[in-house]
Amino acid sequence: MASTGWIEDRWLKKRKDPVTGKRERTELWGSKTKRYRVCGIPGVKKRSFETLDEAKDWKIKAISETKKREFVDDREGEILLGDYITSEWWPGCDYDQTTAETMEGKIRRHIVETALGQTPMYLIGDSHLIAWKKELAARPLADTTKEVLWTHLSTIFKSAAGKRIVKNPCRAASRGVRPQAAGDTKARAWTSSEAHAIQDAMIDRYKMVAKLGLHAGLRQGEAFAFSPDDIDEDQMVLNVRRQLQWSKDGKTAYFKLPKNRKERQVPLSPDFLKRLTEYEEEFPAIKVTLPWQGPGNGGREKAAVRLLVTTRWKHRIRPGSFNERTMKPALAAAGLIAARREDESWGWESSREMMHHRWRHTYASVQLAAGEDPVSLSHWMGHASVTITLETYAHFMPDNGMRGRTAMDAWLERKT
Secondary structure, eight states: OOOOHHHSSSEEEEEEOOTTTTTEOOOTTSSSEEEEEEEEOOOOOOOOSOOOOOHHHHHHHHHHHTTTTTTGGGEEEEEHHHHHHHIIIGGGGGHHHHHHHHHHHHIIIIIITTTGGGSSSSGHHHHHHHHHHHHHHHOOHHHHHHHHHHHHEEEEHHHHBBBTBBOOTTSSSSSTSOOOSOOOOOOOOHHHHHHHHHHHSHHHHHHHHHHHHHHHOOOHHHHHHGGGGEEEETTTTEEOOOOOOOOOTTTOEEOOGGGGGOOEEOOOHHHHHHHHHHHHHHSSSSEEEBBBSSSOOOGGSSEEESSSOOOOOSSSOOOHHHHHIIIHHHHTTSSSSSSOOSOOOOOOOOOOGGGGGGHHHHHHHHHHHHTHHHHHHHHHOOSSOHHHHHOOOGGGGGTTTHHHHOOOOOOOOOOO
């Protein structure tokens, strides 16, 4: 029969002295060592207490929670949050290099190196989270960044729940503790006139980056890594096989699989095929050999790819340079952001929501307006699931809600 646990008196021996009839004292008698120790509960470490009542209460609680598989030893939560992140959570993460570099810096500066990061995990509750929010409020961080940090923090606590802490304090937080959402974050599309104006302002060599986003929904890194060899004229599809990424310091470029580590195919229209062909005739593809990171590429360490779009010096494209020298000037020329003043050193007006991703949003909106189903669109966009497509682009659905409003009326009018 399995043991249900017992309480051991560490100051007195179990057996009585045969002469005196009393239990003999152990060498711990009268010391600062806690006298009563709970032992023998399967899967639970021994624990000592000052009084017998404390030991009994904890024993009952531990046995009950163990049977329900809810027991968490709060001693495991004595680890500082920052130490848990750096020694256990982060080493177990499996993010790509670009994502990892961005995440690691934010988490280190805004969680690990804060007062919250120096707090034992089992103690953290609403008051600590509120204090952390106030600490972040004093920093020059956008609301969206604070929301992302909260999400990271919740993910970290979730990984420790049931192991080092009983529950995720972010999920258990009271109303008002969680940071306010950034507001309306619906994906927005370019109008036809805006799309034309932006492309007209770009030099011819770089217009194809926009077209790959607009006509095929490619992400910017996928557009930079696209090759004429990815065109399948027989099936009339584009094969999205890789993306071009750069290390955070901007010194190392590499290829890797598209986001979510999966290749995909996108329908190719005759008109876009013609545009691709004409573009390559004017700007011949350049073969570039770069390291390959992660799975794919047949396990080879490098990949040689004929890149469709390269710089005027026939090099692979740096996203930072492209955005600052091509995309933002085009947005300014189209009247969508404030132009840079030549006599001053300030940069372009913030335009995050009007960068390359809006070409993808426009592609999605046009497809949905044409009646394409979200499942197919999800595949073409390279989303992890159709749920992401629906959550992001539901507002682009044609006559959204109209069919639902009239469906019952039409059904009732039927004669059966």
